[in-house]
Amino acid sequence: MTTTLTEKRVGAMLRHWRETRRLSQLELALRADSSARHISFIETGRSRPSADMVLKLAEHLDVPVRERNDLLLAAGYAPQYRETPLDDPAMGALRAGIDQLLKGYEPYPALVVDGTYGVVAANSGIGMLLDGVAGHLLASPLNAIRLTLHPEGLAPRIRNLPEWRGHLLHQMERQIALARSAPLRALYDEVAAYPMPPAPEGAEPPAAPPTAHFALPLRIEHAGQVLSFVSSISTFNTPMDITVAELAIETLLPADRATVAFLRERADA
Known part of the structure; x- marks a missing residue:
């Protein structure tokens, strides 16, 4: 009975991942050098997969480590x-x-976050952007999403906050759908409930920057001007440790010449 329940449980989990990836049993079988019949038997609990088969299927289904x-x-x-x-x-x-x-x-901003956006490392470019952030948000452990969207964080200075907020929440939704992480879900519920800070009185809607056609920029006020960045996220290939698998390096690339000039002048100073 124990074996049967175990087989059914792992089968149901593999079926969930296969359906999440929108693959048929045949497509998965071809990728894993197996047969649709064997995949069906595993998913229904009629066959117990070996440990190697579990890992092979997980790899082809891109299951998080x-x-x-x-x-x-x-x-x-x-x-x-x-x-x-x-x-x-x-x-x-x-x-x-x-x-x-x-x-x-440096001088461009860059940071490293874990699987729940906890900041594990950052450079001086990130430190520059944190000017004016409330002290309680800078207490350990720092969280990149909370720092960005909290009304006492960066949010009041982000000129295109509705678009950037929507981008971040959608990114989190995709991660939750894949990882089913309770801490990530709790963080999402928290930041999604933050009130939007009021727009400055009399402020004009910002014109679309020249980079808008290829990437959504982060447009943030700093030291009397608006800096514009596009974000790039890198992860480690073929990780064999959960910690490494969940690390992400985010770099902010200047999206216009004015931002490049500002950061270079700051670095020279």
């Missing part, structure tokens, strides 16, 4: 992926590489 451990447990196997704290000595080389990358990107 944390959830791959859940699949292995559901199938009756030990987890394969560790979750090593970033301050562990074993992560020393990784931390040094991240610090070097962030420093090399």
Whole structure:
């Protein structure tokens, strides 16, 4: 009975991921060098997949690493992926590489966040943008989404806040649909409920910047002018640790010449 329940549980979880990825049993079977019949037997609990098969299917379904451990447990196997704290000595080389990358990107802003947008590292360009943010938002642990959308954070200075807020919330919705993370859902519910700060009295709607045709910019007021950035997010390929798998490096690239000039002048000063 225990084996049957285990097989049905892992089968249901794999079916969920297959349907999330919008693949048929045949398509998944072809990718995993299996048969549609075998995939069907796994999903209905008639066949127990080996640990290797669980991992192969998870890879072709692009299942997040944390959830791959859940699949292995559901199938009756030990987890394969560790979750090593970033301050562990074993992560020393990784931390040094991240610090070097962030420093090399200055004076442009860049930061590293974990799976719930906790800030684990940032450069001086990010520090510059945090001028005027309420002290309680800067207390550890820092959270990038909370800093951005809170009425006492960056939100009052973001000129295109409705568009940028919508982009961030949609990004979180996609992640929640894939990872089914309770902490991420709680963060989403919190920031989605933040009131929109009032627009400055008499302010004109900002004209569309020249970069709007290829990427939504972040347009933020700082030191008496509006800086414009486009965001790029990088992750680590083939991670074998949950911590590394959930890290994301976000870099803000100047989207106009005025922003480039401002940041260069600041760096020279």
